[in-house]
Amino acid sequence: MLDICLLGTGGMMPLPKRWLTALMARFNGSSLLIDCGEGTQIAIKEKGWTFKPIDTICFTHYHADHISGLPGLLLTMGNADRKESLTLIGPKGLQKVVESVRVIAPELPFEIKYIELTEQMQTIERKGYIIEAYKVKHNVICYGYNLIIKRTGKFLVDRANEHGIPQKYWNQLQKGNTVTAEEGTFTPDMVMGPERKGIKVSYFTDTRPVPAIETAAQNADLFICEGMYGEKGKEAKAKEYKHMTFYEAARIGARADVKEMWLTHYSPSLIRPEDYMKDVHKIFDRCIPGKDGKSVEIGFED
Numbered sequence: 001m002l003d004i005c006l007l008g009t010g011g012m013m014p015l016p017k018r019w020l021t022a023l024m025a026r027f028n029g030s031s032l033l034i035d036c037g038e039g040t041q042i043a044i045k046e047k048g049w050t051f052k053p054i055d056t057i058c059f060t061h062y063h064a065d066h067i068s069g070l071p072g073l074l075l076t077m078g079n080a081d082r083k084e085s086l087t088l089i090g091p092k093g094l095q096k097v098v099e100s101v102r103v104i105a106p107e108l109p110f111e112i113k114y115i116e117l118t119e120q121m122q123t124i125e126r127k128g129y130i131i132e133a134y135k136v137k138h139n140v141i142c143y144g145y146n147l148i149i150k151r152t153g154k155f156l157v158d159r160a161n162e163h164g165i166p167q168k169y170w171n172q173l174q175k176g177n178t179v180t181a182e183e184g185t186f187t188p189d190m191v192m193g194p195e196r197k198g199i200k201v202s203y204f205t206d207t208r209p210v211p212a213i214e215t216a217a218q219n220a221d222l223f224i225c226e227g228m229y230g231e232k233g234k235e236a237k238a239k240e241y242k243h244m245t246f247y248e249a250a251r252i253g254a255r256a257d258v259k260e261m262w263l264t265h266y267s268p269s270l271i272r273p274e275d276y277m278k279d280v281h282k283i284f285d286r287c288i289p290g291k292d293g294k295s296v297e298i299g300f301e302d
Contacts, residue, residue, distance in 0.1 A: 085112070092117065225262075
């Protein structure tokens, strides 16, 4: 089961009842953040979730509305006497940016590890997540992310018995480990069926439409995408500032054939995103306006 919560949906500046950009994912005792805008700590508290299991934070880019909440979050973790290391992932320059903002959070009782993105597409494995980072088109270097939870095939008892594999080794084989013992060498492929469909969540903000987004989001269980502007006549502004309209985002979701799509990263001038959904649904009817605290549990298919 993968828990997803859209902690903040605001772009540029926080508003009453709308914090700045952040997403939190929970899986198998581990928590991951994408972006950490102003108000992220409050949003986590309002949701009733906790900071302690956060072991990875991915950054799309280093504009203030996506990273301004980090120093306070680090201090909160430090004040809780955290000892476990924290891994940060983001575009090139990550360590320099974080060390600069840590002027106001200089002493922490835990190690920070850095993974800097330099390629058009990179894959990182962390705590049960496969994180795919895709470079997109903003006015600074920016990445979007896939969070993928793989699912192994079924354990085939009949095949294990056919190969004469003692039951005491089954658990190790199910975990993907090769077993070498007196009885012989046993490999997972001897007893495991084909890999089953896993879970995929795609998250893209602060970008113009580019082919990489559609490729990344293809058949996603959940596609969270920026919709900076819902009002008609904002197309030129979206192009100038390298953002997207609701309608551009919806067309990507439709072509990618995602199961469900949430819009996020709204302009401060966009007070009621739901007012524009009638026209959005003419393009893609599985698209809904995200809001702070919106969450979902995504399970494996039977």
